[in-house]
Amino acid sequence: MSTIPRALTIAGSDSGGGAGIQADLKTFQELNVYGMSAITAITVQNTLGVENVYPLPPKAAAEQIDAVGSDLGVDALKTGMLFSAEIIQAVADRIRAFGWTKVVVDPVMIAKGGASLLLPEAVHALKKSLLPLAYIITPNIPEAETLSGMHIGNMEDRRNAAKRICSLGAKQVVIKGGHDDSGGDRVVDLLYDGSDFTELHGQRIFTKHTHGTGCTFSAAITAELAKGASSAQAVQTARDFIQAAIESHLGLGQGHGPTNHFAYRRLQGGVL
Numbered sequence: 001m002s003t004i005p006r007a008l009t010i011a012g013s014d015s016g017g018g019a020g021i022q023a024d025l026k027t028f029q030e031l032n033v034y035g036m037s038a039i040t041a042i043t044v045q046n047t048l049g050v051e052n053v054y055p056l057p058p059k060a061a062a063e064q065i066d067a068v069g070s071d072l073g074v075d076a077l078k079t080g081m082l083f084s085a086e087i088i089q090a091v092a093d094r095i096r097a098f099g100w101t102k103v104v105v106d107p108v109m110i111a112k113g114g115a116s117l118l119l120p121e122a123v124h125a126l127k128k129s130l131l132p133l134a135y136i137i138t139p140n141i142p143e144a145e146t147l148s149g150m151h152i153g154n155m156e157d158r159r160n161a162a163k164r165i166c167s168l169g170a171k172q173v174v175i176k177g178g179h180d181d182s183g184g185d186r187v188v189d190l191l192y193d194g195s196d197f198t199e200l201h202g203q204r205i206f207t208k209h210t211h212g213t214g215c216t217f218s219a220a221i222t223a224e225l226a227k228g229a230s231s232a233q234a235v236q237t238a239r240d241f242i243q244a245a246i247e248s249h250l251g252l253g254q255g256h257g258p259t260n261h262f263a264y265r266r267l268q269g270g271v272l
C-alpha cells in the first residue's frame with residue numbers, strides 16, 4: 001500500500017495556470033505530495049487579469065470534497081478562492097464533518113489585477129465559519145487588515161493584527177510581506193503560533209511576475225504539513241519554495257506572469 005502524503009486544495013481554477021487550483025497542484029507535485037482538488041469557481045484569467053468568474057453551486061464543492069475524503073483520504077488541505085458565503089459555509093461544514101485538522105486557509109480576497117475573488121458580504125462568513133477551523137491562516141497585508149479590522153503600517157501593527165486574527169479562532173497565522181515595500185530589498189513574512197513570533201526574511205525580487213505567489217506559498221505549507229512537518233518547518237520550506245519560484249520566473253504572458261514551480265526541485269539538485 002502506498003504511503004504517499006495526500007493534500008487537497010479547495011479553490012478556484014485559474015485558466016492561466018499561475019494561481020488557484022493549478023498552482024496548488026503543481027506545488028503539491030513538486031513537493032512529492034499526491035494532490036487532489038475541489039473546484040469552487042472557474043475564472044477566465046490570464047496574466048493580464050481576471051475576465052470573468054463562474055462560481056459553482058456550493059453543492060458541487062461539497063460533493064467533490066466528500067468524494068475525495070471518503071475514498072482517497074486527506075492528510076492536509078488548503079482553501080483558496082471561495083467566492084461566496086454559501087460556498088464558505090459548505091466547505092466549513094465538510095471540513096468539520098471529516099474532522100480534518102491540518103487546515104491551511106489562504107483568505108483570498110482580491111486578485112493582483114484588482115478583480116474581486118470574494119464577495120464583500122462573504123467576509124463575515126469567512127471570519128465566523130472558516131477562520132476557527134484554520135490551523136494556519138495566510139493573509140497578505142490587505143487581507144490581514146480586513147480580518148483584524150486595523151490598519152497595518154509597520155511590523156508592530158502586523159504583530160498586533162496577528163494576535164487579533166488568532167483571537168478570532170485561527171491557531172496560527174502568517175502575515176505575508178509581499179505588499180510591504182518599506183523594507184527595501186528585503187521581504188519579511190511574520191509567523192505567529194499563538195505565543196511566539198518568527199520573522200522569515202528573504203530577498204525581495206523586483207519583478208512583475210508574482211502572479212499566484214500567495215496560492216503557491218499556502219500550497220507549499222499544506223504539502224509540508226501533509227508530510228508531517230511542524231508549522232515552523234512548513235512555513236520555512238514554503239518561503240524557500242516561493243523565493244526560488246519568483247527568482248527564476250518563466251517570463252510568460254504580457255502582464256503579471258506566473259512564477260516557476262520547477263525552481264525548487266532544481267534548487268534541491270533534482271533533474272529538470
Ligand SMILES: Nc1ncnc2c1ncn2[C@@H]1O[C@H](COP(=O)(O)OP(=O)(O)O)[C@@H](O)[C@H]1O
Pocket residue numbers: 139140141176177178179187188189202203204205206207210212213214215217238239242243246
Ligand atoms: N517581490 C517578492 N520577492 C520575494 N518574495 C516575495 C515577493 N512578493 C511576494 N513574495 C513572497 O511571496 C509570498 C506571498 O506573498 P504576498 O505577495 O504578500 O501574498 P499574496 O500573493 O497573497 O498577495 C510570501 O512568502 C512573500 O514573502
Ligand SMILES: Cc1ncc(COP(=O)(O)O)c(N)n1
Pocket residue numbers: 011012013014019020021043045080081108110111112113117210211212213214215
Ligand atoms: C483562481 C485564483 N485564485 C487565487 C488568485 C490570487 O492570486 P494573485 O493574488 O496572485 O492574483 C487568483 N488570481 N486566481
